Amino acid sequence: MRTPMLTRRAFVRISSAAAGGVLLSLYFDAPMGAQQPNAPTFPPQAFVHVRPDGTIVIQVNRLEFGQGVQTALPMILADEMDADWSKVVAELAPTADVYKDPLYGLQMTGGSISIPHSFQQYRELGAKARAILVAEAAARWRTTPDRCRTANSVVYGPGGESAQYGQLADDAARRPVPDGVRLKDATEFQLIGKRVRRLDSRPKCDGSQRFGLDLDLPGMQIALLARPAVFGGRVKTFDDRDARALQGVRDVFEIPLVHGTAVAVVADRFWTAKRARDRVKIEWDLTGLERPDSSQLWIQYGRLTRTPGSVAVSRGDNAAIERALPANRIVAEYEFPYLAHMAMEPLNTTVRFDGDRAEAWIPSQAQTMDQAAIAEVLGLKSDEVAFHTEYAGGGFGRRTPLDSHVPREAAAIAKRLRGIPVKLVWTREDDVRGGYYRPMFAHRVEMVIGADGMPAASRHVIVGQSWIVGSGPPWEAALVKNGVDELATEGTADTRYVIPDFHVSAHHPKVNVPVLQWRSVGYTHNAFVMETLVDELATRAKMDPITYRLTLLRTDAKKLRSALTLLQDKIAAWRQNLPRNHAVGVACSEYHDTGVACATEVSIENGRPRIHRVLLTADVGRAVNPLGVESQMQGGVVFGLSQLVAKGAITLKDGAVEQRNFDGCRPPYMHDAPATIDVHLVPSTEAPTACGEPPVPVISPAVVNALFRLTGKRYRTLPLA
Amino acid sequence: MALQTIMVNGREVSVDVDPGTPLLWVLREELRMTGTKYGCGIAACGACTVHVAGVATRSCVLPVSLVGKRPIVTIEAMASDPIGRVVQEAWVATDVVQCGYCQSGQIMTAVALLRNTPRPTDAQIEQSMGGNICRCGTYVRIRQAIKQAAQQVRR
Numbered sequence: 001m002r003t004p005m006l007t008r009r010a011f012v013r014i015s016s017a018a019a020g021g022v023l024l025s026l027y028f029d030a031p032m033g034a035q036q037p038n039a040p041t042f043p044p045q046a047f048v049h050v051r052p053d054g055t056i057v058i059q060v061n062r063l064e065f066g067q068g069v070q071t072a073l074p075m076i077l078a079d080e081m082d083a084d085w086s087k088v089v090a091e092l093a094p095t096a097d098v099y100k101d102p103l104y105g106l107q108m109t110g111g112s113i114s115i116p117h118s119f120q121q122y123r124e125l126g127a128k129a130r131a132i133l134v135a136e137a138a139a140r141w142r143t144t145p146d147r148c149r150t151a152n153s154v155v156y157g158p159g160g161e162s163a164q165y166g167q168l169a170d171d172a173a174r175r176p177v178p179d180g181v182r183l184k185d186a187t188e189f190q191l192i193g194k195r196v197r198r199l200d201s202r203p204k205c206d207g208s209q210r211f212g213l214d215l216d217l218p219g220m221q222i223a224l225l226a227r228p229a230v231f232g233g234r235v236k237t238f239d240d241r242d243a244r245a246l247q248g249v250r251d252v253f254e255i256p257l258v259h260g261t262a263v264a265v266v267a268d269r270f271w272t273a274k275r276a277r278d279r280v281k282i283e284w285d286l287t288g289l290e291r292p293d294s295s296q297l298w299i300q301y302g303r304l305t306r307t308p309g310s311v312a313v314s315r316g317d318n319a320a321i322e323r324a325l326p327a328n329r330i331v332a333e334y335e336f337p338y339l340a341h342m343a344m345e346p347l348n349t350t351v352r353f354d355g356d357r358a359e360a361w362i363p364s365q366a367q368t369m370d371q372a373a374i375a376e377v378l379g380l381k382s383d384e385v386a387f388h389t390e391y392a393g394g395g396f397g398r399r400t401p402l403d404s405h406v407p408r409e410a411a412a413i414a415k416r417l418r419g420i421p422v423k424l425v426w427t428r429e430d431d432v433r434g435g436y437y438r439p440m441f442a443h444r445v446e447m448v449i450g451a452d453g454m455p456a457a458s459r460h461v462i463v464g465q466s467w468i469v470g471s472g473p474p475w476e477a478a479l480v481k482n483g484v485d486e487l488a489t490e491g492t493a494d495t496r497y498v499i500p501d502f503h504v505s506a507h508h509p510k511v512n513v514p515v516l517q518w519r520s521v522g523y524t525h526n527a528f529v530m531e532t533l534v535d536e537l538a539t540r541a542k543m544d545p546i547t548y549r550l551t552l553l554r555t556d557a558k559k560l561r562s563a564l565t566l567l568q569d570k571i572a573a574w575r576q577n578l579p580r581n582h583a584v585g586v587a588c589s590e591y592h593d594t595g596v597a598c599a600t601e602v603s604i605e606n607g608r609p610r611i612h613r614v615l616l617t618a619d620v621g622r623a624v625n626p627l628g629v630e631s632q633m634q635g636g637v638v639f640g641l642s643q644l645v646a647k648g649a650i651t652l653k654d655g656a657v658e659q660r661n662f663d664g665c666r667p668p669y670m671h672d673a674p675a676t677i678d679v680h681l682v683p684s685t686e687a688p689t690a691c692g693e694p695p696v697p698v699i700s701p702a703v704v705n706a707l708f709r710l711t712g713k714r715y716r717t718l719p720l721a
Numbered sequence: 722m723a724l725q726t727i728m729v730n731g732r733e734v735s736v737d738v739d740p741g742t743p744l745l746w747v748l749r750e751e752l753r754m755t756g757t758k759y760g761c762g763i764a765a766c767g768a769c770t771v772h773v774a775g776v777a778t779r780s781c782v783l784p785v786s787l788v789g790k791r792p793i794v795t796i797e798a799m800a801s802d803p804i805g806r807v808v809q810e811a812w813v814a815t816d817v818v819q820c821g822y823c824q825s826g827q828i829m830t831a832v833a834l835l836r837n838t839p840r841p842t843d844a845q846i847e848q849s850m851g852g853n854i855c856r857c858g859t860y861v862r863i864r865q866a867i868k869q870a871a872q873q874v875r876r
Binding site for chain 2: 065066067068197198200201202203204205206207208209210211213214216247269270271272275342343344345346391392393394395396427428429627628631634635636637638639661662663667668669670671673674675676677
């Protein structure tokens with residue numbers, strides 16, 4: 001996910017402006033008590049442990065929540081180490097400075113950074129681990145390391161000696177770690193670049209994989225929260241007599257939320273807690289709270305799109321729009337609803353508070369922040385909270401809100417039940433109705449078409465909430481410029497298309513609905529707007545949509561060009577045998593330095609788009625695990641369809657969310673998804689770039705671009721009615 | 722509370738719970754078999770799918786008191802089920818899983834499909850698997866794995 005952390009662009013900007021020093025101080029100033037920046041060096045002993053039997057345990061400094069880092073990071077380390085892959089076991093690392101992101105200085109998973117930021121780190125770790133094993137072997141054989149070679153967890157000496165890594169490891173671990181190590185030439189890679197199956201498949205296929213929600217501790221209690229229907233509501237009074245009458249109910253009490261208060265119900269079983277929660281009678285105090293209503297918000301947002309906002313980009317002549325003839329002008333208005341993440345594993349956090357220390361088990365995307373938040377609630381220091389990163393059943397951005405609100409809630413409950421581990425569970429209803437959505441957005445674009453059929457001018461107003469504006473340093477300092485939240489305008493403001501007179505502005509209204517990043521963040525709506533408009537222009541210019549895009553792209557948009565060119569090549573056969581009443585739509589997007597292009601074949605069935613197949617090309621630099629990259633691309637396409645499916649949106653009426661569960665807020669099911677998604681990667685030797693988010697933005701514009709070819713209509717309000 | 726006796730994976734077990742407790746929570750909390758997952762609680766996502774007398778059933782809305790003598794089979798027993806094993810192997814070979822949270826339910830649904838329909842068409846796969854949500858979007862590989870398993874089952 002795009003995280004609230006400093007983006008890479010922001011990172012480069014800040015560190016180059018102040019030679020790196022500012023970045024570190026930003027972390028010290030972090031409001032959530034973020035800790036020391038990471039250690040400057042990474043001891044291999046903290047990341048890899050070779051057991052005497054040859055098993056190689058590799059620590060993964062990220063959350064595994066489907067994206068496959070639990071396989072890809074060990075691949076990188078094992079490759080440089082010349083480890084026997086069949087002996088590799090991966091573990092999710094505990095919290096410690098050494099496991100923090102090497103660039104951000106926070107232990108976290110988001111922004112699709114895991115491989116881009118840790119590729120070099122894990123290579124060096126592997127090479128260093130290899131170096132100390134070789135040094136140990138060389139010492140035993142009274143030779144020098146340069147005369148030894150390694151393969152498949154064995155060191156070979158010049159005189160025909162050989163030793164398994166497992167036989168060397170204990171002594172090798174006490175050897176000094178060399179500073180400089182030689183990294184492999186790409187031609188020497190044994191694992192990197194190969195299609196390697198996931199290490200975690202089997203436990204996830206036989207039910208043995210434990211997720212955060214599966215945690216079972218002696219004496220553990222289950223907590224549910226009865227929350228206000230309107231965000232920020234507070235408990236006025238509550239009657240818990242009926243709830244407490246149920247056998248197994250331990251306690252019922254009020255706790256503070258980040259927004260308002262709630263009643264916590266604690267019982268020995270989930271089902272008891274659920275029934276007890278239903279029996280608590282609560283009178284809420286909603287005075288003074290804004291009660292948002294989607295239909296009213298659309299009117300307000302629509303009005304705002306007609307007034308200039310804070311300037312994000314202003315390039316060229318601002319009056320060119322006014323002078324254009326109506327025939328050369330497109331005016332397009334778009335609406336994007338609130339979207340819920342709805343990861344399959346409902347949100348949960350387990351905390352036990354022992355007075356002077358605590359222990360927490362969280363499927364967390366933001367360990368450093370969550371640990372600090374729990375410590376704050378319990379009056380402890382971060383390092384007094386032992387933190388276990390649990391496997392997560394998806395996340396998509398939902399497990400890393402800036403306010404760590406779920407861990408805070410769990411800590412508030414555990415504080416009262418001292419000594420008892422308490423697992424706070426959000427039911428699916430809590431999740432669907434609980435806020436922290438992809439914000440609603442409205443766009444209004446006026447575009448002028450030049451004589452060559454290319455866009456000559458554009459005036460683009462974006463309206464939507466920001467969760468960064470007003471959050472204080474460091475996020476606001478890094479991501480908000482001139483009152484504009486970069487995460488709301490990305491995908492438009494940084495477009496790779498050449499538009500000479502280009503003006504983008506934004507309004508960030510305050511609405512009483514908590515919002516958050518959602519896999520591919522600003523690109524979810526901005527890429528939709530840009531890619532549908534560009535498609536419209538290509539149609540008007542009577543040009544092939546891929547050719548048009550290649551013509552319009554900046555020459556330095558290499559990743560997009562390579563992806564589009566590959567798409568053009570692969571799609572040729574496809575287009576020739578297109579069934580009747582089927583059409584192809586195209587879109588592309590570059591996000592986090594990864595270029596993605598996509599074509600989809602669509603027909604209309606029962607008034608709804610039927611997506612038959614998808615062809616996707618991507619330039620991710622060097623693909624560490626092409627099989628895993630393909631998974632992310634295929635999954636990202638399906639996730640992107642969340643924007644289109646009927647009943648996929650969150651709406652509000654009189655301050656309350658109207659949907660309750662998957663029946664009212666539907667994610668894509670199998671029949672909503674294409675039967676085939678063919679993925680082709682651009683061959684590359686460049687540094688690996690993001691994979692988790694970049695495929696998400698392209699599919700929804702590609703589908704509606706295909707629909708246009710079938711119906712002649714442009715689709716600018718999502719989800720599709 | 723009342724004593725409920727059910728047959729799970731060939732073993733008779735008795736639990737003292739409220740009769741309305743969904744089978745899902747009996748499995749997860751009383752029997753500590755956490756392979757069956759809670760996703761929605763309203764039979765809308767399929768993460769909790771188990772076999773009840775051979776039929777793929779959403780355990781999150783089935784009160785334990787209504788199970789009766791019908792045998793329950795869960796994901797934990799699939800490795801010793803001839804079709805279950807084939808499906809699991811196809812899942813691993815196809816590298817289906819991502820987060821994996823929904824996959825117990827996907828596999829239980831697929832096994833029930835292949836037991837009744839050893840040669841499913843695309844439409845039959847879509848119909849049988851149509852109620853199982855995978856938020857990571859592994860649907861393409863689920864289809865592939867079911868087809869691969871179907872070939873193995875036929876042999």
